[in-house]
Amino acid sequence: ATPPGEVVLELDRLRTPVHPGDEISFSVRSGEIVGIAGLVGAGRTELLQTIFGVTPAVGGTMKLEGRELNPQTSLEAIDSGVVLAPEDRKRHGLVLEMSVRENTSLARLRQDQKVGMIDFRGEAELAEKTIKKMNVKTPHAEQIVQYLSGGNQQKVVLGKWLAMNPRLLLLDEPTRGIDIGSKQEIYRLMEELAASGVAVLFVSSEMEEVLGMADRALVMHEGAISGELTRDQLSEEAIMQLATGNQAAA
Incomplete structure (x- = not known):
C-alpha cells in the first residue's frame, strides 16, 4: 500500500447527539483505510451519521482537507465531498423500485440540478460504466x-x-x-479507492474484515474511542479488550 498522504478528515473533540458526553478526536489521511470496531451500541453508526450530517454534531469540530466541515444535512456533506454507504442499503442506499441506471444517476442528479437540466445520455453512459467498473451482475441497466x-x-x-469523486468514503x-465473491470485489474497490487518494473510514462488526482491510x-x-491499533498491533484479542472497555491493550 502507498503511504498515507495529507490529512483528509480531522475530528477534534467531536460530540454526537447520541453520546453528547463523549469527545471523539482522530484523523484519516488520503489513501488510508481506517476501520472502526466495537460492540453493538458502541456509537459507531452514530459517528458516521454525524460526519455525514444525518445527525449534526452537538460540539467539537470537524475539518475536511483543512476546511471546516459541519454538515447539517447529508446533502451538505455530499457537496463537501463526503459520501456514506449505509448499513441498511435497501432502506437508505437505494430506491428499490428504480432501475440500475436511475439509481446510479441519483447522486449525479445534484450536479444536473445545479446546471438546470438532466443529462439522459450521460445517465445511460454512467450506468454502463458503473456496471462494468463495479462488475454488477445485471441483465441490463434498466x-x-x-x-x-x-x-x-x-x-x-x-x-x-x-461517480461523485468523493474525498471521504464512509x-x-x-x-x-x-456473498463471498461480492465481498472480495468490494474489498478490491476499497483498496483501489484508497490507492487513488480517497480516505476510507468503515464500520464493521466482522473481525476478519477489520483485521484484513484496516x-x-x-x-x-460506549460512545468513546477506547483505543487505536496500528496495523501491527491489530489482533482479535486487542480489539476485544478495547471493545469491552479494558484499556490494557493500548
Whole structure:
C-alpha cells in the first residue's frame, strides 16, 4: 500500500447527539483505510451519521482537507465531498423500485440540478460504466434494483457515490449479508479507492474484515474511542479488550 498522504478528515473533540458526553478526536489521511470496531451500541453508526450530517454534531469540530466541515444535512456533506454507504442499503442506499441506471444517476442528479437540466445520455453512459467498473451482475441497466442480489445492490450503491469523486468514503457494515465473491470485489474497490487518494473510514462488526482491510483500527466503547491499533498491533484479542472497555491493550 502507498503511504498515507495529507490529512483528509480531522475530528477534534467531536460530540454526537447520541453520546453528547463523549469527545471523539482522530484523523484519516488520503489513501488510508481506517476501520472502526466495537460492540453493538458502541456509537459507531452514530459517528458516521454525524460526519455525514444525518445527525449534526452537538460540539467539537470537524475539518475536511483543512476546511471546516459541519454538515447539517447529508446533502451538505455530499457537496463537501463526503459520501456514506449505509448499513441498511435497501432502506437508505437505494430506491428499490428504480432501475440500475436511475439509481446510479441519483447522486449525479445534484450536479444536473445545479446546471438546470438532466443529462439522459450521460445517465445511460454512467450506468454502463458503473456496471462494468463495479462488475454488477445485471441483465441490463434498466433492471429494477430490488431484483439484484445483495452484493450487486451494494455495488450499485458504491458506484452511485464513486461517480461523485468523493474525498471521504464512509462505509457502514459494507459487506453485511453479501456473498463471498461480492465481498472480495468490494474489498478490491476499497483498496483501489484508497490507492487513488480517497480516505476510507468503515464500520464493521466482522473481525476478519477489520483485521484484513484496516491500515489501522479505532475501537469504540460506549460512545468513546477506547483505543487505536496500528496495523501491527491489530489482533482479535486487542480489539476485544478495547471493545469491552479494558484499556490494557493500548
